Amino acid sequence: MELSALNMATSAECDITSDQADSKIIFAAIDLGTSYSGWAFASKTDLDRNSTIYVKSWYSTYTSNSTGKTSTCALIKPDGETLDSFGYEAESRYDDLVTKKQHQAYFFFKNFKTGLYGKYYQPLNTGMKLVDQMGRVLPAINVFSASIRFLAEDMFSDLKRRFQDIRPGDIRWVITVPAIWTDQAKYLMRESALQAGLLPDSIIIALEPEAASVYCRQLDVCAINRDSGVALSSLKIGSKYLVLDAGGGTVDLTVHEVASSKTVKQIVTASGNVHGGNAVNKEFEKFLRTTLSDEKYEQFKRIETDDWLYLMGEFESKKKSFNPKEQDHVNMRFPHSFKGIYESNKRSSILKRIIKTKSLDDAFREIDTGNEITLKRDKITFTSHFFSNFFKLATLKAIHEIKKIIEKMQGETLSCILMVGGFSECILLQQAVKTEFPDIPVVVPVEASTAVLKGAVLYGYYPPVISERIVKYTYGVSGSAEFIPGAHPIEKRVVTDNGVRCKDIFFKHVTRGELVKTGESQRTKLFVPQYRDQRTVKWDICASKLENPRYTTDKDCHVIGRVTLNLSGTDDATNNQLEVSFAFGGTEIVVTAKEVKTGKIVKSVVSFLE
Structure with missing residues (x-):
């Protein structure tokens, strides 16, 4: 068998031994969420204990209450x-820059x-761009690494006040990511953490719903349905429960x-969407755009940024x-500048629909046929019925x-639905789930928004807590055969020092839908240079x-990552057989390669960046 010959830089080795794991004295979590972030x-x-x-x-600065x-x-x-x-500091600082008209740069x-x-x-690459609130762009890895560095350094400063002799190598860092993220996105998060200065052998990537599940399984009072008495921590072995992690994004x-008193196994492939709590905000923005027009709404953001x-x-x-x-209504302060932008629309010859409108009140009436919106000076009032519409899509x-x-x-029977994440604290979402599934107890833990964060700490302490996972795709490597x-x-025929070969063979290691043990290699295959x-x-x-692709060039087959192994010095590499195995059951794909001749073993995380 033969390996593909694409050029790619080697990924960073990441061989976390049991000795290294045992040496950690602090278990820390960073939850870089879509809407809210924190550390624990x-x-x-x-x-x-x-x-x-x-x-x-x-x-x-905008509220007197603290948040997690x-x-x-x-x-x-x-x-x-x-x-x-x-x-919060960035919000306040940017608001100050806007007021001083210094925010443009x-x-x-x-x-x-x-x-x-x-x-x-x-594919993802290190040059991938992110667009900021005003349309400017920067490399994604710069933004992510800067954010992780801030959270890590902020936590480390706190640790130094508590533990004078603490060192970076004493900490196990757990970075949380959505379960529906791709292997490539998880890898970019790892690379961002490395660029932020975290040590390679100290990083674990944890899936957010799994972290929350770990936390809620530990505490009786944390996750219990008061009506039915169902507590996540007391579920019997074999019980099944659905984890709904509804965050901002x-x-x-x-x-x-439930596999044992300490472990669970995933029995259905993770799924989801990008309609979290921020989808509610987008519906509100859609309402504003309908009133102003897309063009003038962007003008409102650009010119009246502080009011926006x-x-x-x-x-x-x-x-x-x-x-x-x-509550039967919702009151909000409505900036007068919004009306000013609207009035400029009314005088525009381009926007014919707006020309016919006599006032901003009339524009709202065109949208609101049930008299559910009231605009008075700098205040807008929605009926609860109308305000609820912003939540419908999500x-x-x-x-x-x-x-x-x-x-x-x-x-199969579900013992309960566990709702975690910031959006799970939304009363409307809770009501919708309970109404739609009246026969399944719904459990919402205390402080659902920090369940992932706290669970990630426990995940770092008990990394094998997820004993098995369902593989979402068929994974393999590209190689050659006789x-x-x-x-x-005929177009796949190549002549090599090892004979006439067929390239682009899909050597399968694991099949989609297969239940695999975490931390264990699924297949070991023998390769020859x-x-x-x-x-x-x-x-x-x-x-x-x-399920059974033959060639890596088949339809619905895609190269998602690459890994490189440096061989030991030898006169004839074709005599150097390699035993290669991949572990696809964890949150990251890990490859282990052994040179049969020398016994050299290399363990590495697969690189997914171009």
Whole structure:
């Protein structure tokens, strides 16, 4: 057999031994969420005693209450590299720059995490760009690494005040990512963490719904349905429950089965969408665009940026506290500058629909046929019925995903639905889930928004807690085999020092839908280098929706990553056989290669960046 010969830089080796894991005394988590981010940690001693996990409290200038997370906002200086501020501080700082008309040269990124969402075959590269709030662009890895560096350094500063002799090597870092992210997106997050200064052997990537599940399985009072008495921590072995992780950007769903008192296994492939809590904000913006027009709404953002920031912040606050059972209307401050921009529309000869409108009140009436919107000076009032419309798309999309994943279970019983993530605290979403699935107890833990963060700390302490996972795609490597005339396409025939070969063979390691143990290699295959003077071998890592692809060039087969191995010095590389195995059951794909002749073993995370 033969390896593909594409040129690619080797990925960083990441061989975490048990000794290294045992040497960690602090287990820390960074949750870089779409809307909100934060960090948490616990010492090994704390976790041994089941003590409290410390979560940083964040304070905004716009509210007197502290929160377990800060807003995911990165303000980057005009040089495009240096972080000016992050979180609530970045919002306040940018608002100040806007007031002073000094913001134009800065980069202000908000809700930028969704930029990594894509299809499993879509390539990512280190030059991938992100667009900021005002339309300016920077490399994605710069924004992500700057944000992770800020959170890591902020936490490390706190640790140094508590533990004087703490060193970076004492910490196990757990970085959380959505379960629906691709292998490429997970890898970019790892690369961002490395660029931020975190040590390679200290990083674990954890899936957000799995981290939340780990946390809620630990504490009785954390996740319990008060009506039915169902507690996640007391579910019997074999019980199955659905995890709905509804955050700001994504809605992740997976089904876990209790495997033991400490472990669970994933029994249905993760699914989800990008209609989290931010979809509610987008519906509000759609309402504003319908009133002004797309052109004038962008003008409002650009010219009256401070009023736009205040308006969206006001909506975010009202959205989070909205409870249609307890309020019949919602009041919001409405900036006078919005009317000014609208009046300029009315005088424009280009916008004929607006020309006929006599006032901003009339424009709202065109949208609101039921008299559910009232505009008076600098205040706008929505009825609860109308305000609920902003939530409809997100809730309907979440219900649709739940129905899809339940269908995959083919009639098996769910013990409960666990709702975690910031958007799961939304009363309307909770009501929609309970109404649609009345026979399944719904469990919403206390402080659902920080369940992922706290669970990630525990995940770092008990990394094998997810014992098995369902593989979403068929994975394999591209190689060559002996060419058989009539059986192989003539265009795939190549002549090598190892004979006449057929290239682009898909050597399967694991099949989509297969249940695999985490941390264990699924298949071991024997490879032989192609040329006598070869000093490196390179694999194309391929993924497919097909169960048994024959060639890596087949339809629905895609190269998603690559890995390189440097060979030991030898006169004839074709005599140097390699035993290669891949572990596809974890959150990252890990390759282990052994030279049969020398016994040399290399373990590496597959590189997914171009």
